[in-house]
Amino acid sequence: MKQLFGYAGKVLRVNLTKKKILKQPLREDIIDKYVGCVGYAARVLWEELKPGIDPLGPGNKLIFATGPLTGTLCPGSGSHEICTKSPLTGAWAESRSGGFFGPKLKFAGFDFVILEGRAEKPVYLWVHDGEAEIRDAKELWGKTVHETTDVVLEEIGDPEASVACIGPAGEKLVRFATVMNDKDRAAARCGPGAVMGSKKIKAVVTNGIQGISVAHPEEFYEAVIEAEEALKKNMPNVHTIIPFGTIGLVNVYNSQGALPTKYGYTGYFENAEKFSGETLAKTFLVKRRACFGCSMGCGRYTEVKSGPWATPPHEGPEYETVVMLGSLCLHDNLEAIIRANYLCNSYGLDTISAGNAIAFAMECYDKGLLTTADTGGLELRWGDSATIINLIEKIAKREGIGDLLAEGVRRAAAKIGKGAEELALHVKGLEMPAHEPRGEAKSTALLYATSPRGACHMHPYWTGSWDFNQWTGGLIEHGLPWPPPDKFAETGVGKGLGVKLLMLQGIIQETTGVCRFPAFGKEEDCITPKRYARMLSALTGREINQFELMKISERVINLEKCFNVREGLTRKDDTIPEKMKEPIATGPTKGQAVTNLDGMLDEYYEACGWDKKTSIPTREKLEELGLKDVADELAGMAKTPKI
Amino acid sequence: MITLVKVTVHYGHPLTEITGKAREDVTVKKGSTVLSLLKNLATKYGDAFKDQVFLNYGRDQVKEGTIISLNAKYISNETENIKVEDNDFIGIFRAVGGG
Numbered sequence: 001m002k003q004l005f006g007y008a009g010k011v012l013r014v015n016l017t018k019k020k021i022l023k024q025p026l027r028e029d030i031i032d033k034y035v036g037c038v039g040y041a042a043r044v045l046w047e048e049l050k051p052g053i054d055p056l057g058p059g060n061k062l063i064f065a066t067g068p069l070t071g072t073l074c075p076g077s078g079s080h081e082i083c084t085k086s087p088l089t090g091a092w093a094e095s096r097s098g099g100f101f102g103p104k105l106k107f108a109g110f111d112f113v114i115l116e117g118r119a120e121k122p123v124y125l126w127v128h129d130g131e132a133e134i135r136d137a138k139e140l141w142g143k144t145v146h147e148t149t150d151v152v153l154e155e156i157g158d159p160e161a162s163v164a165c166i167g168p169a170g171e172k173l174v175r176f177a178t179v180m181n182d183k184d185r186a187a188a189r190c191g192p193g194a195v196m197g198s199k200k201i202k203a204v205v206t207n208g209i210q211g212i213s214v215a216h217p218e219e220f221y222e223a224v225i226e227a228e229e230a231l232k233k234n235m236p237n238v239h240t241i242i243p244f245g246t247i248g249l250v251n252v253y254n255s256q257g258a259l260p261t262k263y264g265y266t267g268y269f270e271n272a273e274k275f276s277g278e279t280l281a282k283t284f285l286v287k288r289r290a291c292f293g294c295s296m297g298c299g300r301y302t303e304v305k306s307g308p309w310a311t312p313p314h315e316g317p318e319y320e321t322v323v324m325l326g327s328l329c330l331h332d333n334l335e336a337i338i339r340a341n342y343l344c345n346s347y348g349l350d351t352i353s354a355g356n357a358i359a360f361a362m363e364c365y366d367k368g369l370l371t372t373a374d375t376g377g378l379e380l381r382w383g384d385s386a387t388i389i390n391l392i393e394k395i396a397k398r399e400g401i402g403d404l405l406a407e408g409v410r411r412a413a414a415k416i417g418k419g420a421e422e423l424a425l426h427v428k429g430l431e432m433p434a435h436e437p438r439g440e441a442k443s444t445a446l447l448y449a450t451s452p453r454g455a456c457h458m459h460p461y462w463t464g465s466w467d468f469n470q471w472t473g474g475l476i477e478h479g480l481p482w483p484p485p486d487k488f489a490e491t492g493v494g495k496g497l498g499v500k501l502l503m504l505q506g507i508i509q510e511t512t513g514v515c516r517f518p519a520f521g522k523e524e525d526c527i528t529p530k531r532y533a534r535m536l537s538a539l540t541g542r543e544i545n546q547f548e549l550m551k552i553s554e555r556v557i558n559l560e561k562c563f564n565v566r567e568g569l570t571r572k573d574d575t576i577p578e579k580m581k582e583p584i585a586t587g588p589t590k591g592q593a594v595t596n597l598d599g600m601l602d603e604y605y606e607a608c609g610w611d612k613k614t615s616i617p618t619r620e621k622l623e624e625l626g627l628k629d630v631a632d633e634l635a636g637m638a639k640t641p642k643i
Numbered sequence: 644m645i646t647l648v649k650v651t652v653h654y655g656h657p658l659t660e661i662t663g664k665a666r667e668d669v670t671v672k673k674g675s676t677v678l679s680l681l682k683n684l685a686t687k688y689g690d691a692f693k694d695q696v697f698l699n700y701g702r703d704q705v706k707e708g709t710i711i712s713l714n715a716k717y718i719s720n721e722t723e724n725i726k727v728e729d730n731d732f733i734g735i736f737r738a739v740g741g742g
Binding site: 234235236237240241243244248249251252254255256257275276277278356371432439465468470471486487488505517521587588589592596 | 653655657659660664665666675693703708710712714715716717731736737738739740
C-alpha cells in the first residue's frame, strides 16, 4: 500500500463478542470523499449499522476517530471524536474530546478503533505500537474514572499512556454517560459511555512512538505558522479564554441576557458573578491546562481545599458546567459546582445533560409534578447545593429518582406525564446546553433544531459566533451574509444560509480531527477554511482548496442527516423546546422569544437543497454530492418518505 | 426638578478588572444618553477604562472590538443618540469565544 501522509494508515477493528482483532488498511475511497475522523466514521456507520438497531445492543458500533491533522503541529490537534448511534437520541452521535488520546492513538499506529459486539465479561483494550490486546477488566468494573485511570496505567506500566474509560455511570447505562480520557477530558454528549458500558468495555488505552509523516514539511510548517500567527491576534482569546478559560463567558453572557437560568424561566441571574471566571481565578484555580499541542490552554485546574465541598485537584469546571449546575438550577455556590463537576467526571456523566436533568427535576418538584413520594423523601429545592450533589450520586448509580433521570429528560418527562413533556429542555432527546437561544441569537435556535445530534451549541459549529459575536469564521468569500443580521431577527435576513455555511466550517474541524476553538474569529485572527486547506494540502500531499473542503463538509452533513432520516427522523424532529417559544421573564432580554422557527427552517432547508416538507435531502442534492447510493437506499426503505 | 433613573451596567473582562466588579447600578439624569453615561464611567474609572472603551482622545467614539449593548441590543455606533430609561441594562464588553 502506498504511504498515506498525515494518516497512521490503519484501522483497528475489535469484535468483542468473538474476541477478534483485525488490523485493516484505511479505505482511500473514504478518505478521498470524507477526509477522515467524523467524515470517515459517518461513512462506516452508514454502511455497517442496520437502521433501527438498539443503540445499547451488540449490533451497535462505536468508533474512536482521529483525522489527518490530529497529533500534528496544527493548532488544536489534541482531539478525537467518538461516533456511534446514540442511546439518548436514537440518532447520529458524535462526541468530541481534547487531551492526548487522539494523538497517542495515531502514534500507536491507528487512525480509528472500531468496537463491535459485546464482551462476555468486562475487558479493556490496550493499543500500542501497532499492536492491540484485549485484557481482563473484572477488577476495574465499578471503579471511578480517576481510579480506573490510575490502576490501568500501573498495570500496563506506561505512565505516559492515555486512558479513555467509562465510570460507574457508563456501566449502569446512564443514557448520558461519558467516555472520559486523561482523567478529566470528556467525550460527553449523546451517551457514548453507555454504549461502551453495554459492550462491557471499560477502557481503551493507547500509546506509541510512531510519528506522523508529512508530505511537504516546509510548506506544512509555514502553513502552521500562518495559523498560529493569526490566533495570536485573536483578542477574545487573549482577554477571556486564555486568562479565565471558557467560564470567562459567564459575566458577558449574563450581561446579554443569554445565561440559561431557572430552567428556561430567564436568561439573567443576579448572582452569576459568584461562579464567573474572574471569581474562579481569585479563589479555587490552581493552574491552567492545555491539550496536546495547544497554544490557547482553555482548561482550568481547580481544587477546593476544605469545607463541605472539599474537592481534590482536577480539571474543570467549564462554562457549560457552571451554568448547567449553577444558574440553570438557580444555584450560585462555586465550591459545590466544582465538587459536582468532579463527581460527574469521576462517575462519567455529561455535566450538560446531568445539570439539565437536575434542573428539570427541580422544576417538576416546584410545579408539583414530582413529590417527595417520587423522590424518596428528597426535597428538590431550587439552588440547594446538597440536592445537586445528591442527585448526581443517584443518577450515576441509578438509585431512586436518579434511575428516572438517568434516562434523560425526554424519557423522564414522558414517564412523569402530567405536562412534564412541555417543560423538558431538549431537542431529539439531547439536553439543551448553556446558550439561551432567545437571548444569544435566533440562529442558535435554528442550530439546536437542525444539528444532527440534537440540541447542541458546538456541533457542527457555534453559530452565535456570527450574529451574537460579529465574527466571520473566514466565510465571507463563501457567501456568509455580512455584516451579520440583527441577532434577534429570524427570517428574511439570511439566517438559513448563514447557519448552513457556519456548520460547514465546523465540519472541517470534525473531518480533519482538530479542536473547534481556533476556527472562531474574524478573517485575520482565526483558522479559516483557507488556512485549514493550506495545512491539509501540505500535510497529506493531496492538494485541496477551501471550496473543495467545504464541499466535503456538505457531503458529511448530508450523510449525517440521511443517517437520521434512515432512523425515521423527519422535519417534525427539527424543533426546539416549547419554552423557547415563550418570552424570557426578566433581565436585558425580557420579552424575547422564538416566534417563527418554521420560517427559519424553511430558509435553512432551501439553503441546503433539502425538501422543505420533510427536511430530507433531495435526490438531486445527494447525487450532486456523490451520494447516489445513499439516495437509493433511502428511496428503497418502506417507512422513509420517498425522495 | 431633576428626575433620576437607575440603569444596571454589566462589564466583561478586562473591564471587570478595571472596575473591580461585574455589575453595578448607576443613577443618571433622565434623558441622559448612553455616551454621557460612558463618559461618566470613564471619569470614575480613569485612563484604563478610557483605553478599553473609547477610540479617540475626545472620547466620543467607541473603540472597535468593544461592544456596547442596551437591553442586549448592540448600539456601539449609536451611543450619542440613544437615551437611557429607568431599569435599562447596559453591557460593555469585548466579544468572547467558545464555551
